[in-house]
Structure formats: C-alpha cells, structure tokens
Amino acid sequence: xxxxxxxxxxxxxxxxxxxxxxxxxxxxxxxxxxxxxxxxxxxxxxxxxxxxxxxxxxxxxxxxxxxxxxxxxxxxxxxxxxxxxxxxxxxxxxxxxxxxxxxxxxxxxxxxxxxxxxxxxxxxxxxxxxxxxxxxxxxxxxxxxxxxxxxxxxxxxxxxxxxxxxxxxxxxxxxxxxxxxxxxxxxxxxxxxxxxxxxxxx
Amino acid sequence: xxxxxxxxxxxxxxxxxxxxxxxxxxxxxxxxxxxxxxxxxxxxxxxxxxxxxxxxxxxxxxxxxxxxxxxxxxxxxxxxxxxxxxxxxxxxxxxxxxxxxxxxxxxxxxxxxxxxxxxxxxxxxxxxxxxxxxxxxxxxxxxxxxxxxxxxxxxxxxxxxxxxxxxxxxxxxxxxxxxxxxxxxxxxxxxxxxxxxxxxxxxxxxxxxxxxxxxxxxxxxxxxxxxxxxxxxxxxxxxxxxxxxxxxxxxxx
Numbered sequence: 001x002x003x004x005x006x007x008x009x010x011x012x013x014x015x016x017x018x019x020x021x022x023x024x025x026x027x028x029x030x031x032x033x034x035x036x037x038x039x040x041x042x043x044x045x046x047x048x049x050x051x052x053x054x055x056x057x058x059x060x061x062x063x064x065x066x067x068x069x070x071x072x073x074x075x076x077x078x079x080x081x082x083x084x085x086x087x088x089x090x091x092x093x094x095x096x097x098x099x100x101x102x103x104x105x106x107x108x109x110x111x112x113x114x115x116x117x118x119x120x121x122x123x124x125x126x127x128x129x130x131x132x133x134x135x136x137x138x139x140x141x142x143x144x145x146x147x148x149x150x151x152x153x154x155x156x157x158x159x160x161x162x163x164x165x166x167x168x169x170x171x172x173x174x175x176x177x178x179x180x181x182x183x184x185x186x187x188x189x190x191x192x193x194x195x196x197x198x199x200x201x202x
Numbered sequence: 203x204x205x206x207x208x209x210x211x212x213x214x215x216x217x218x219x220x221x222x223x224x225x226x227x228x229x230x231x232x233x234x235x236x237x238x239x240x241x242x243x244x245x246x247x248x249x250x251x252x253x254x255x256x257x258x259x260x261x262x263x264x265x266x267x268x269x270x271x272x273x274x275x276x277x278x279x280x281x282x283x284x285x286x287x288x289x290x291x292x293x294x295x296x297x298x299x300x301x302x303x304x305x306x307x308x309x310x311x312x313x314x315x316x317x318x319x320x321x322x323x324x325x326x327x328x329x330x331x332x333x334x335x336x337x338x339x340x341x342x343x344x345x346x347x348x349x350x351x352x353x354x355x356x357x358x359x360x361x362x363x364x365x366x367x368x369x370x371x372x373x374x375x376x377x378x379x380x381x382x383x384x385x386x387x388x389x390x391x392x393x394x395x396x397x398x399x400x401x402x403x404x405x406x407x408x409x410x411x412x413x414x415x416x417x418x419x420x421x422x423x424x425x426x427x428x429x430x431x432x433x434x435x436x437x438x439x440x441x442x443x444x445x446x447x448x449x450x451x452x453x454x455x
Contacts, residue, residue, distance in 0.1 A: 020287030024262045054312050116421070118400045120314045120370050123423060124236055124453045144453040146267055148289070148314045187267045187289060189231075189455065 007200065010045035012072070013037040014052055014085070015062040022051050022082065025186035025193070031200055037062075039071040047200065048075055052084025056108070056151070057096035059084055073101055078202040079178045086173060086180030087151060095151050103178050108153045117166040120150040125163040125183075127171055127191070133160045135179050135198050136172060143191045145171065145183035152182060227260050227268075230431065233438040234455040238268040239292065239373075239426060241345075254286050261287025269317055272345075275303065277310050284311060292317035292373060295342040298353050298360075301367060308368025313400070318369040322357040322390065323377040333393050335359060341377060362397050372398050373426065376406040381429060383409025386417040395421050411436065411444045418450045 009031050011019060023033045026049070033049075034041065042048055050072065052059055063069050072079070081089045088100045093108040100108070113119040124144045129136060145163070152169035155162055161172040163182070172195075173180045179199065185192035223240070230238055240260070260268060270283045271292035280291045291311075297304050297318055307316045321344040324330070328337045338357035343349040353360075361372055374394050376387035386407040395402055401423040408414060408427035417425050430436040442452045 020258065020261045020285065021264075021289065024287065025265060028262075028265075113399050118398070118402075118423065120400065122314055122371060122401050148267075150312075150314065184267075184289075187265065189265050192265060 007031040008046045009033045009049060009200070010042050010047070011035045011049045011051055012042060012063075012068065012085075013066075014050065014059045014088075015054070019051055021184075022049065022186045025196055026200070029193070029197055029200055037066040037068065039066075039068055042068065043071055043075065045077065047077055047202070048072075048079045050079065050081040050085035050088060052082065052086075052088060054084060055095055056084060056087060056093040056098040056100065059088060060098050060100060063088070063101075069101060073103060076177060078199065080199050081178070081180035082186075083149060083182060083184055086170075086182055087149075087153060089173070089175075089178055089180050090153055093151060104153075104156075104158055104173060104175050104180075106154060106156055108151050111150055111152050111169075112166065114166045120148060121152070121165045121169075122148045125165060125171075127161045127163060127183075128168070129161050130155075131160050133172075133174055134202060135174065135195060136160055137198050138194050139191060145181075145185070145188040145191050147171075147183045149182060223256055224259055224263060226432075227263055230438065231264055231266055234442055234453070235266060235431075235438050236453060237266060237424070238264065239271060240268065241271045254282055257283060257286035257288055271317070271319060275300070277306050280307050280311065280315075284315060290315050290317050290371070292319045294319035294321065294344075297364065298340065298342045298355065301363065304364055304367040304369055308370070313368050313370030316369055317371040317373055317403075318361075318364040319373045319375060320357060320361060320364075320394075321375045321377055322394075324390075331389060333389065338390060338393065344375075344377065358393060358397050361394055365398065365400055369400060371401045371403065373403040373405055376404075379407030380405070382407060383430065385409060385413040386420075386422075386425065388416060388420045391417065391420055391422055408436075411441055414441060414445060415448050415450060418445065 013035050026033050087108040089103045090108050091102045092099050094110050111119045126142050129141045158173050158175045159170045162168040163171040171182050185195040267289040269290040270288040274293050275296040321341045322338050325339045335356050335358050340353045340355040340360050342353045376390045379387040386404045403424045404417045404422040405426040408430050442454050445452045
C-alpha cells in the first residue's frame with residue numbers, strides 16, 4: 001500500500017558500497033528510507049533514488065539480474081539518480097560500452113585528463129544554472145557541490161545545471177519525473193541539503 | 203573552476219576517543235572544512251584494522267566527504283569502511299607491502315574511492331634542493347617511531363606505479379615538513395605533481411594562511427592540515443575567506 005506521508009523513499013540497491021551517507025542525508029530531512037532491489041517495492045514507493053558508486057557495467061548487470069530495468073523505466077513517481085545513478089538514466093555509457101536505461105537520450109563519455117584537470121574529477125566545483133527547476137530552487141548560480149566521477153554526460157536540452165571541468169559537463173538533469181545529479185547531494189553541505197529537500201517536496 | 207580544498211586530518215588511537223572524534227567532526231563541518239580525513243595511525247604498525255563503530259556515527263553527522271585511513275589491508279576491510287559511509291579509503295603501508303591491493307580496491311570500488319598516502323622525504327645525503335627520481339624516498343610504518351623504515355622505493359616511481367595500478371588520489375606527506383609549521387615543501391610537491399595526473403593533496407608543514415596560499419598556487423588540488431586547525435591557530439572559515447581574497451578558488455560557506 002502506498003504511504004500517505006509522501007516521505008517513503010526507496011533507494012534502489014544497485015550493489016554500490018556507499019549507500020549509508022545518502023540514507024543518512026535523506027533521513028536527516030525526516031524521510032523514511034528503505035534499500036530494495038524488489039521491483040514491487042520500488043514501483044510502490046513515493047520517491048525512488050537510484051544511487052551509484054562504482055562502474056556502469058557492474059551496476060547495469062545488477063539491475064538486469066534483479067529484473068529492474070523495465071521497472072525503473074516505467075516509474076511515474078519522482079526519481080533521482082545520483083552520480084553513477086544519473087549516468088544510468090542515459091542511453092549508454094562509454095564505460096565498458098554499456099547500454100543503460102535510455103530514459104534520457106545521448107551518451108555518457110569518459111572525461112579527458114588535461115593539465116590542471118586530473119581525472120577523476122574529484123572535489124568541490126561550482127554549479128552554473130541553465131534552467132529554472134524545482135529541484136534547484138534556492139540554489140544560487142555558482143553554489144558549490146561535491147563531485148567524484150571519471151565519466152560525464154554532455155550538456156543537452158534536458159540539462160538543468162552544468163559544472164565546468166575543462167568542458168561544461170551535465171551537473172543536474174531532468175526529463176519528466178526523472179531527475180539526476182552528477183554531484184553528490186549527500187556530500188555537498190548546504191547546497192546538497194537543499195537539493196534533497198527540494199526532491200522530497202516533489 | 204576547481205577548488206583548493208581544505209582538508210583536516212584527525213589523529214586517533216582507539217575507540218575511547220570516539221566522543222572527541224564526533225566533536226571535532228562537527229566542529230570542522232560547521233567551520234567549513236571541505237573534507238575530513240581520519241587517520242588511525244596505530245593501525246598499520248600494530249597490524250590491526252580501524253575499529254569501525256565510529257564511522258557510522260560520523261556518517262550520520264557529516265554532509266561533507268570523508269576518508270578513512272589506517273590498517274586497511276584487504277578488499278573486505280575497505281568494503282566494511284565504505285559500507286559504513288566513508289567516501290574514500292586511504293592506504294599507505296599495506297600498499298607498499300602488497301601493491302596488488304591498489305589494483306584490487308580500484309577494480310572493486312572504482313579509483314575514486316582509492317587514495318594512496320605516501321610518506322616521503324629526501325634520500326639520505328640528498329641536498330635540500332635536489333630533484334629527480336633518486337631525490338625522494340618513501341617511508342613506511344611512520345605511525346610508530348620504532349618500526350618506521352625506508353621502503354627502498356623512490357617516491358616518484360612509487361607515485362607513478364600507484365596511479366598505474368588505479369589510485370584515484372595521492373596524498374603526499376612531506377615528512378621533514380610535518381609538524382614544523384614552516385610551510386609545505388613546495389619543491390617536493392612540484393616534483394610529485396609532475397608525475398601525478400590524479401588529484402594531489404599536500405600534507406605536512408602548514409603553519410600560516412600564507413603557507414596555504416603558496417601551496418595552492420603551486421598547483422596541488424587540495425591541502426591537508428591537522429595541528430594548526432586542531433590548536434585553533436588557524437580557523438578554517440577565516441582561512442578560506444583570506445584565501446578567497448588572495449584569489450584562490452575556495453568554497454566559502
């Protein structure tokens with residue numbers, strides 16, 4: 001049965017090790033979290049978070065094995081992909097030439113290492129707002145967020161915010177009820193708290 | 203824009219200081235630290251792994267990234283720490299004993315989780331401005347004065363090898379500068395920077411705001427300090443305001 005609290009968040013168990021910080025951040029905002037790889041639990045949640053630390057091939061294999069790819073594609077409630085979880089929303093990833101969920105068109109590509117721009121892109125970077133969206137309400141242009149990644153999605157019509165790292169990369173994205181952040185809101189201090197609160201208000 | 207990140211290291215010996223750990227973590231979070239590093243300096247010499255009960259509690263407190271270092275000698279050790287909520291694990295002496303550990307950790311968790319700490323100083327007899335492959339040597343078991351020893355490895359060779367094996371970040375602890383508060387060892391850092399394509403964190407020597415400004419100008423990605431923050435000699439919020447005024451890209455809260 002669907003909860004009426006609007007605070008029932010299911011975090012998809014995609015096999016990444018680092019779920020505790022995301023859970024902690026969401027629970028600090030008063031929401032209840034459950035970790036699940038069960039399609040019916042995920043489908044009936046008020047909100048779904050697709051986390052991800054690790055590599056795209058491994059994560060997609062986990063989702064396929066658990067029979068979750070179609071479940072995720074057909075969700076109608078607010079969904080937030082975080083870091084690799086955002087990348088999985090795209091059509092494919094260059095990481096291991098992996099077909100992904102295809103909720104967003106276009107591909108995720110390997111970041112190129114440049115002088116002064118080591119890869120992984122790891123650390124605090126500034127967000128550049130492209131579009132008004134409820135997810136980023138209250139977030140100022142230039143606000144800092146914490147990034148850890150070696151692959152990135154290009155800027156498209158669905159991009160809400162970018163970060164500059166040798167090139168402009170997709171930092172936040174939306175298509176319909178699917179949102180994604182390349183940065184880690186659970187590790188982005190006040191900026192991240194605001195993003196998660198905005199998501200819980202959707 | 204990429205940030206000069208201010209990182210705080212916290213040294214601790216055992217679980218009896220969990221209260222102090224949580225208090226410090228809260229303080230540095232609120233003062234605007236960009237990342238915290240928790241070192242169990244007794245772990246590797248004693249060949250025990252970090253007691254992890256406190257990691258869950260730190261995870262619940264922090265909304266900034268944190269790294270755990272000390273005695274991690276297997277994928278299982280690392281997994282327990284990452285599952286408890288740490289964002290990264292840092293390995294030092296165990297990586298020197300068993301370099302394959304770097305490959306195993308990077309394969310399992312991704313390079314972004316795998317920090318290799320390098321304790322380095324000038325080779326015996328090397329002049330102060332010496333550079334090059336033979337000028338700097340790696341030391342291990344530096345947490346225990348009785349067991350500390352030269353590893354026999356050149357620092358530059360080891361930093362190259364660690365990256366080739368999958369290290370996603372290098373923390374260079376310049377031992378001669380550590381605790382002296384006379385500034386980061388910029389010559390040493392420049393040498394290591396020249397062979398480091400992943401983020402490089404400077405450690406050892408911070409004593410003033412000017413030292414931070416100089417080290418960020420030298421091209422490191424972040425600077426780690428412990429005693430100047432611990433003692434209150436430098437306040438992180440004040441440091442970051444002054445760095446920003448000096449033109450360093452930092453996150454000011």
